[in-house]
Amino acid sequence: MIRLFSRSFSYLNVTSQCAARIKKICKANEFMRILVDGGEGCGGFVYKFNIESEMKDNDYVIESEGAKIVVDQDSIALIKGSTVDFTDEMIKKVFTVKENPQADMTCGCGSSFSPKFK
Amino acid sequence: MLANVGYLFKLADRSINVIHGKDCIKLLQGLCTNDIDKFVSSPQWGMNSLFLDPKGRIQCHAIIVKAPSFVDYDPAFFIDTHINQSSILMAYIKQHAFRKDVKVDNLDELMSVYATASPVSIPEEPEGARQFFDEIGEPPKIDEDLGRMLYGYTCFVDPRCKLLGTRTITEQDCLEIEEDSGIVEKGSEHYRYLRILLGIPEGPPICNEIPQMLNFDLLNTISYNKGCYVGQELMARVHTQGVVRTRTYPFLITDKLEGLTDAVHPPVEFVDEACDLNLSGKRIVNDKGEVVGEIFEAVKNIGLLKIRGGLKQNIYKTENDIKLLVWKPYWCNETSSSTTIE
Numbered sequence: 001m002i003r004l005f006s007r008s009f010s011y012l013n014v015t016s017q018c019a020a021r022i023k024k025i026c027k028a029n030e031f032m033r034i035l036v037d038g039g040e041g042c043g044g045f046v047y048k049f050n051i052e053s054e055m056k057d058n059d060y061v062i063e064s065e066g067a068k069i070v071v072d073q074d075s076i077a078l079i080k081g082s083t084v085d086f087t088d089e090m091i092k093k094v095f096t097v098k099e100n101p102q103a104d105m106t107c108g109c110g111s112s113f114s115p116k117f118k
Numbered sequence: 119m120l121a122n123v124g125y126l127f128k129l130a131d132r133s134i135n136v137i138h139g140k141d142c143i144k145l146l147q148g149l150c151t152n153d154i155d156k157f158v159s160s161p162q163w164g165m166n167s168l169f170l171d172p173k174g175r176i177q178c179h180a181i182i183v184k185a186p187s188f189v190d191y192d193p194a195f196f197i198d199t200h201i202n203q204s205s206i207l208m209a210y211i212k213q214h215a216f217r218k219d220v221k222v223d224n225l226d227e228l229m230s231v232y233a234t235a236s237p238v239s240i241p242e243e244p245e246g247a248r249q250f251f252d253e254i255g256e257p258p259k260i261d262e263d264l265g266r267m268l269y270g271y272t273c274f275v276d277p278r279c280k281l282l283g284t285r286t287i288t289e290q291d292c293l294e295i296e297e298d299s300g301i302v303e304k305g306s307e308h309y310r311y312l313r314i315l316l317g318i319p320e321g322p323p324i325c326n327e328i329p330q331m332l333n334f335d336l337l338n339t340i341s342y343n344k345g346c347y348v349g350q351e352l353m354a355r356v357h358t359q360g361v362v363r364t365r366t367y368p369f370l371i372t373d374k375l376e377g378l379t380d381a382v383h384p385p386v387e388f389v390d391e392a393c394d395l396n397l398s399g400k401r402i403v404n405d406k407g408e409v410v411g412e413i414f415e416a417v418k419n420i421g422l423l424k425i426r427g428g429l430k431q432n433i434y435k436t437e438n439d440i441k442l443l444v445w446k447p448y449w450c451n452e453t454s455s456s457t458t459i460e
Contacts, residue, residue, distance in 0.1 A: 038214045038215060039215060039218055040144075041346045042172070042347070042349070042350045043348065044149070044172065044213075044214050044348040045214070074216070074217070104172070107172075107351060108351055112346065114348070117213060
């Protein structure tokens with residue numbers, strides 16, 4: 001079987017800080033799931049992060065520097081091309097989705113966004 | 119027979135949708151400006167609300183009403199909105215109902231909105247309180263899926279301001295006026311006159327405006343401690359700054375001023391049916407000739423205008439020199455809000 005893959009294209013860009021943090025908090029069979037949920041937050045759509053161990057049908061897997069991020073098919077359409085980062089500050093330690101090309105507006109704290117409705 | 123004891127308005131310009139499903143409280147809480155969680159656990163039956171865009175501008179105004187047999191474990195709400203905004207609001211709700219168990223159905227062919235108001239008495243109960251009629255005729259027909267939600271009627275004191283009387287959502291043509299009761303049946307245009315004379319904005323003219331400028335912070339519409347919702351950042355910023363520089367006032371074009379001083383607002387009889395000035399969008403000037411505001415809704419010889427810096431005089435003029443009598447609405451108590459006019 002021949003499988004085509006690209007090293008230059010990824011659905012998400014993952015920063016080194018983010019990859020390091022995921023590796024630190026996930027056990028061997030675990031991964032971080034990113035989910036977009038509607039009707040919440042100042043922008044109307046909110047990013048959610050979970051640690052899980054079970055894959056579902058139609059999940060997209062993004063691997064970077066040994067860290068594994070899983071996104072479902074509905075959510076990937078809303079975050080494709082974004083950068084996933086981890087910020088460690090005195091006030092908070094938090095995973096964030098930045099520079100989302102699908103977002104029309106992002107709320108001040110960065111946890112929610114308003115998509116470009118077509 | 120008593121004259122003008124009250125009016126029954128059939129509001130043909132309103133549209134009713136029902137929103138139900140186990141996630142509908144959560145979804146509405148994330149979208150509207152008022153606190154649904156608090157509303158659900160309160161005895162209130164109707165709640166005024168706005169739906170904003172992410173920049174905090176008004177997309178749509180709606181009154182959210184508990185269905186007649188409301189239960190919080192399987193909630194259903196009527197969304198009472200202007201007929202021209204109904205499809206916009208439903209599209210807005212459906213766009214955001216991503217991963218949510220929420221269903222929306224249009225009930226325009228089945229249900230109607232009525233209002234009752236009286237120039238001589240106002241309801242004793244607070245805004246939003248449920249009201250009951252002495253008796254009602256045949257119960258509404260039961261639709262298989264929606265039957266539980268639609269059975270009966272829902273009547274409540276207008277959640278914005280009790281001077282607007284009560285509001286009823288029921289099956290079409292269910293309400294009858296007893297003979298010799300002194301109650302007169304009127305249409306939605308007449309209700310619009312009453313609403314404008316009371317200084318309460320609603321419907322398409324308020325689209326893309328900032329809620330506080332239209333006095334919505336004084337009309338039980340915005341909750342500042344409910345958490346995040348679409349457009350909340352602008353609401354919070356205006357609130358914490360503590361200053362609303364622009365406010366909305368009603369105006370009247372008239373030559374006869376007798377009888378106005380003691381009234382809560384000029385009576386509906388002051389509306390000149392023959393007048394057709396079309397002042398919507400016209401700018402207004404003060405006695406120094408400075409442009410201080412704009413008319414955003416006008417009908418016949420009355421309307422609503424926004425004035426920057428608050429009401430400083432009672433007579434303003436349009437740029438083409440029409441005299442406007444402007445007053446502060448009776449209910450407008452700015453101390454009830456933490457935001458004041460600078």
